Each structure stands twice: as structure tokens, then as C-alpha cells.
Amino acid sequence: MTNKSKRKGYKAEHNLVKYFKHKGLSARRQPMSGALSDFPHDIQINNPSVNIEVKSRKGGTGFKTLKRWKQGATALALHEDHEYLGKNLICVDLDFFVDLLLNHNEYKVPYDLEIKERFKHKNR
Numbered sequence: 001m002t003n004k005s006k007r008k009g010y011k012a013e014h015n016l017v018k019y020f021k022h023k024g025l026s027a028r029r030q031p032m033s034g035a036l037s038d039f040p041h042d043i044q045i046n047n048p049s050v051n052i053e054v055k056s057r058k059g060g061t062g063f064k065t066l067k068r069w070k071q072g073a074t075a076l077a078l079h080e081d082h083e084y085l086g087k088n089l090i091c092v093d094l095d096f097f098v099d100l101l102l103n104h105n106e107y108k109v110p111y112d113l114e115i116k117e118r119f120k121h122k123n124r
Helices: 004-022 063-070 094-102 111-122
Strands: 026-029 043-046 050-052 075-078 089-092
Touching (some): 004 026, 063 075, 089 094
Antiparallel strands (some): 075 089
8 A cells, every 4th residue: 555645544444443342333345445336435334334435634724614513403404405304314423323223223242242241240
């Protein structure tokens, strides 16, 4: 991986996957960072199934405006005029997003975490 931009993208994706796993989600980077049609986007989260596209910018270029608009709100809704309402984008903090996934009715504790928890209780 020689391209500086690709290394930066890989690092951001890797750190997000690590964070999701730490929080108890089953997450993985997609092969070739979503370049293959069978593996769209950058990160796949299972239970519930969620695809994530990751964008990383030096100095947060473009993100600062979103953060300013969101201020202390829980979510920022981005609406394009004359666009179907269901196509709006919602911008939320990462911790809030993870909480939504962990409380989703399709969420199941990943098998490896379930085994660790059983083992911990067994050895008490």
C-alpha cells in the first residue's frame, strides 16, 4: 500500500472496526475497501446488517460545517430540496449510533463475546 491516501483510509477503517468490536458489535473491513461488488462499502456490521462508508479528511475539511450545524443536537438531518424524504441523511455521534445498533431488535451478542462472558461467569 504505497498511496498515502489509502493508508489513511485503511487506518480510519481499522480503528473504527476495532472500536465497534470493543463495544460488542460484529464488524469487519470489507476486502479491498469496498472495491469489489460482492463486498460494498468499507465496513460491514452484522446483527443488524449495516454497511458503512468511511471518509477521512485532513483537518476535518467539510466536516467542521456539519459539526457546527449539529452543535448540541442529537442528530443533524440533511435534506436536499425536491428529494424523497426517505433519502435524507442523518448525522449522529458515533457513540449514539453504536447504542442504536446495540439496542436494535436484531442485535445478537457476537459468539466470541458470548463465550468469553460464559467463561468469566463459570470461573467465579
